[in-house]
Amino acid sequence: MDESNATCGKRLASIGLENTEANRQAYRQLLVSAPGLGQYISGAILFEETLYQSTTDGKKMVDVLVQQNIVPGIKVDKGLVPLAGSNDESWCQGLDGLASRCAGYYQQGARFAKWRTVVSIPNGPSALAVKEAAWGLARYAAIAQENGLVPIVEPEIMLDGEHGLERTFEVALKVWSEVFFYLAENNVLFEGILLKPSMVTPGAECKERASPETVAQYTLNLLRRRVPPAVPGIMFLSGGQSEAEATLNLNAMNQAPNPWHVSFSYARALQNTCLKTWAGRPENVDAAQKILLVRAKANSLAQLGKYSAEGESAESKEGMFVKGYTY
Numbered sequence: 001m002d003e004s005n006a007t008c009g010k011r012l013a014s015i016g017l018e019n020t021e022a023n024r025q026a027y028r029q030l031l032v033s034a035p036g037l038g039q040y041i042s043g044a045i046l047f048e049e050t051l052y053q054s055t056t057d058g059k060k061m062v063d064v065l066v067q068q069n070i071v072p073g074i075k076v077d078k079g080l081v082p083l084a085g086s087n088d089e090s091w092c093q094g095l096d097g098l099a100s101r102c103a104g105y106y107q108q109g110a111r112f113a114k115w116r117t118v119v120s121i122p123n124g125p126s127a128l129a130v131k132e133a134a135w136g137l138a139r140y141a142a143i144a145q146e147n148g149l150v151p152i153v154e155p156e157i158m159l160d161g162e163h164g165l166e167r168t169f170e171v172a173l174k175v176w177s178e179v180f181f182y183l184a185e186n187n188v189l190f191e192g193i194l195l196k197p198s199m200v201t202p203g204a205e206c207k208e209r210a211s212p213e214t215v216a217q218y219t220l221n222l223l224r225r226r227v228p229p230a231v232p233g234i235m236f237l238s239g240g241q242s243e244a245e246a247t248l249n250l251n252a253m254n255q256a257p258n259p260w261h262v263s264f265s266y267a268r269a270l271q272n273t274c275l276k277t278w279a280g281r282p283e284n285v286d287a288a289q290k291i292l293l294v295r296a297k298a299n300s301l302a303q304l305g306k307y308s309a310e311g312e313s314a315e316s317k318e319g320m321f322v323k324g325y326t327y
Contacts (some may be wrong), residue, residue, distance in 0.1 A: 001028055002045040002075035002114060003267070011271075017280040021049070029055045029064075030278060031271070034289035038068035040296035045073045045114050045152070045265070052108060062109040073112040073152070074105045076140065080118060089129040092117035092136050095143070102147035112150035114196065115140040121171055121203065122161040130178050138182035145192055152235065152265070154196035155179055159240050161203030165210050168200050169218050176226035190230040196265050197223075198239050199249055212245075216252035229259040236262070238269030243295055244309060247302045254305035263303040270295045 003011065008027075009019025017023045028050050031037075044065055051074055053061050062072045078094035092115065102113060117133040119125045137153050144151035155175050157168060176197070183190070200218040202210055210218075223234060238246040246269035253262050270292065278288035301307040 001031060001050055001267070002047050002073075004047060004079065005049060008047070011275060012280070015275060015279045023280065024049070025053060025056070026280075027275070027278070028053070028061060030285055030288060031274075031292065032061055032064045032068070032070075034292050036293060037296060038070050040293070040300035041070055043071040043073055043112065043265075045075055045112075046110070047075055051105065051110060060109075066109070071111050072109050073114060074110040074149075075116070076101060076105070076113045076144070077115040077117070083129055083132060086126050086129050087123045089120055089123050089126060090118060091129070091132045095136065095139055098140065098143045099147055102144055102149050106148045110149060112152060112194070113140075113144045114152040114154060115144075116154040116156060116196075118156045118158050119171065119175055120158050120160060121163050121167060125171060125175075130175055133175070134178035134182045137179055138186040138188060141183060141188045141193055142186040145189060150192055150194060151188075152194045152196050153179065153183070154237065156196075156237060156239060157198045159198075159201065159204040162205045162207075163203040164206055164208060165200060165202050165214065165218055168198075168202065169222060172198070172200055172222050173226065176222065180226060180228070190228055191232060193231060194233045194235055195227065195231060196235045196237050199236055199241075201239075201241070201249075204240065212248040212252035215249045216255070219249075220253055220258065223258075223260070223262075227260065231260055233261040233263060234258075235265035238264075238266040241269060243269045243272055247295075247298050247307055248309055250299060251302035251305060251307040254303055256305075261303075264299045266299065270299070 008024050012019055012023050050061050065072050076094060076098060077092050080090040081093055083089045083091040115137060117136055119130060119133055133155050137155060141151035141153055157172055199215055200222055201215055202208060236250060246266060250264055274288045274292040277291045278284050298307055
């Protein structure tokens with residue numbers, strides 16, 4: 001639920017709704033109040049508006065989450081802007097004033113933070129873009145920890161491109177090498193972070209697709225080579241995969257024990273069918289919440305390696321890749 005208001009507006013537009021605060025509130029309320037969601041979801045990343053927002057009956061969204069045993073978190077970056085001197089690449093802004101914002105978010109009930117930056121394979125990636133992404137993540141993580149928030153570190157390698165699995169793996173090795181170098185340089189406590197990486201998959205426009213077993217093999221090899229076992233958890237992003245694909249890939253990665261807890265931090269891959277089912281109609285809230293619970297339970301089982309794709313709907317297999325996706 002950490003999409004900016006503009007991005008949330010795109011989601012609402014897909015079901016014919018205007019981008020108003022009332023509509024954003026209605027959708028977010030549907031999500032946080034789904035009965036039993038806390039059985040399968042342990043944390044929720046919020047946009048600033050939602051952190052300070054209440055439900056239509058006056059309850060703080062944060063309190064509704066806590067009552068479900070879901071820990072509230074907060075997106076703290078200020079979005080992507082062009083990176084001067086690069087190959088049409090971007091960097092993530094938001095370090096100015098971050099310490100005071102983190103302190104305020106903690107007072108409001110947030111207990112972890114998220115900072116998303118991206119690396120584009122078709123555009124290089126240039127050494128400058130990789131270094132900027134890693135340095136920004138490290139500074140953010142250090143500031144968040146100093147203010148009592150657990151930082152989620154998210155360098156997303158975009159799905160855009162025709163490249164194959166090997167190229168994704170090669171770039172990911174470089175990116176994660178830089179990320180952990182600068183995390184150490186900034187004295188970030190590895191035991192006090194969570195990682196939110198992309199899975200190692202082919203580019204969205206690559207003709208050769210990869211099986212869940214192959215994605216798991218490459219992704220786990222990447223983690224073993226770059227992520228210290230001191231890091232407690234890996235929370236994968238879905239990055240435009242279909243709902244079913246993201247769940248199958250996660251399940252394949254949990255067929256044997258790992259040094260870290262390998263789990264999920266999905267947005268679209270949890271909410272896509274839920275959003276379509278709701279369609280902005282109050283009478284559809286219950287049905288939409290049940291769909292959300294189906295997806296949440298499926299991924300909860302996948303992080304234990306116990307998921308079965310039997311009975312998956314056609315909608316859950318629809319790809320959600322958006323070229324140049326922004327939050």
